[in-house]
Structure formats: C-alpha cells, structure tokens
Amino acid sequence: xxxxxxxxxxxxxxxxxxxxxxxxxxxxxxxxxxxxxxxxxxxxxxxxxxxxxxxxxxxxxxxxxxxxxxxxxxxxxxxxxxxxxxxxxxxxxxxxxxxxxxxxxxxxxxxxxxxxxxxxxxxxxxxxxxxxxxxxxxxxxxxx
Numbered sequence: 001x002x003x004x005x006x007x008x009x010x011x012x013x014x015x016x017x018x019x020x021x022x023x024x025x026x027x028x029x030x031x032x033x034x035x036x037x038x039x040x041x042x043x044x045x046x047x048x049x050x051x052x053x054x055x056x057x058x059x060x061x062x063x064x065x066x067x068x069x070x071x072x073x074x075x076x077x078x079x080x081x082x083x084x085x086x087x088x089x090x091x092x093x094x095x096x097x098x099x100x101x102x103x104x105x106x107x108x109x110x111x112x113x114x115x116x117x118x119x120x121x122x123x124x125x126x127x128x129x130x131x132x133x134x135x136x137x138x139x140x141x142x143x144x
Contacts, residue, residue, distance in 0.1 A: 040113050049077050049116070060084050060109075060135065068137030078117050078139065082109045089130045090115065098123035105130065 049055060054076055059066040061083040072078060082088050088109045094100040099121045106115045119125060119141050129135035 040107060040109065040115055045116075046079065046114055053077060055079060057081055057114075058137070060088050060129075063132060063135070065129075065135050065137045069140075070137070071140040071142055072119075074122060074141050074143070075118055075120060078119070080106070080109060080115045080117070082111055082113055085111055087111070087131060088135070090127050091130050092117075092125050092127045095124060095126055098125050100125070 056070055056072045057079045059081050089106055091103050091105040093103055109115050122141050125139045127137055
C-alpha cells in the first residue's frame with residue numbers, strides 16, 4: 001500500500017512539474033542563421049531558463065554595457081538586461097570573424113526588460129546600441 005502511495009506521489013509531482021515548466025524546450029536554429037533572436041522575455045521565462053541551463057547575463061546600466069566582452073559556449077542563452085533609465089536597441093554586426101550575412105537587431109529594450117538571444121556558430125560577434133553608439137561589446141563563441 002505504501003509503495004502505491006509513493007508511486008502516485010511521484011506521478012503527481014511529475015505532472016505538476018510538467019505543467020509548471022510547459023513550453024520550455026531546446027531551441028534550435030531552423031533558419032540556418034548564426035544568431036537566433038528569442039525576443040523580449042518575461043521574468044518567469046528568464047527564471048525557467050536559468051533553472052535548466054547555464055546562461056550569460058549582460059547588464060546595461062549607467063549608460064554603459066557592464067561586461068562588454070564575454071566568452072560563452074555555443075547555444076548558451078545570452079540575456080541583455082536593461083537596468084538603465086532609457087531604452088536601448090542592440091545590433092549584431094557582420095564581421096570577417098563570424099558567419100553573419102546581415103545584421104541582427106533587437107527590439108527596443110525598455111527599462112527593466114530582458115532580450116534573449118542564442119548564437120549557433122563559433123566566431124566573434126561585435127554588437128552595439130543603435131541609440132547610444134558608445135555602448136559596444138563583443139561576444140566570443142568558443143568551445144571553452
């Protein structure tokens with residue numbers, strides 16, 4: 001009897017976890033592009049990704065990118081968090097050290113919002129803010 005109760009509890013907990021984390025899955029680049037824009041995400045979406053994977057968070061604060069140059073693993077989610085008082089709009093620029101054919105830009109990232117992006121090929125990816133040209137950085141995707 002106790003064994004059946006344990007099995008039912010395990011099934012119940014599994015179902016609850018499935019409901020709580022529904023919609024989380026592996027994202028793969030289906031369009032063949034090196035950068036996949038995953039859009040502005042909610043706090044809950046951020047917490048779910050942070051729970052399941054390693055992430056890199058790049059903070060924009062005081063009119064500057066706080067960690068402008070970072071190295072991350074391929075497919076690792078990269079979050080740009082706007083802790084500033086103004087809007088920001090980031091653009092990744094094609095470079096001879098990456099496979100980009102054209103630039104990829106974010107939507108306007110309002111104060112308090114996060115923009116999620118994944119890079120699916122090795123290389124060096126310079127980026128900058130189109131609204132504040134002095135805000136620049138580089139993301140290096142290597143095999144760490």
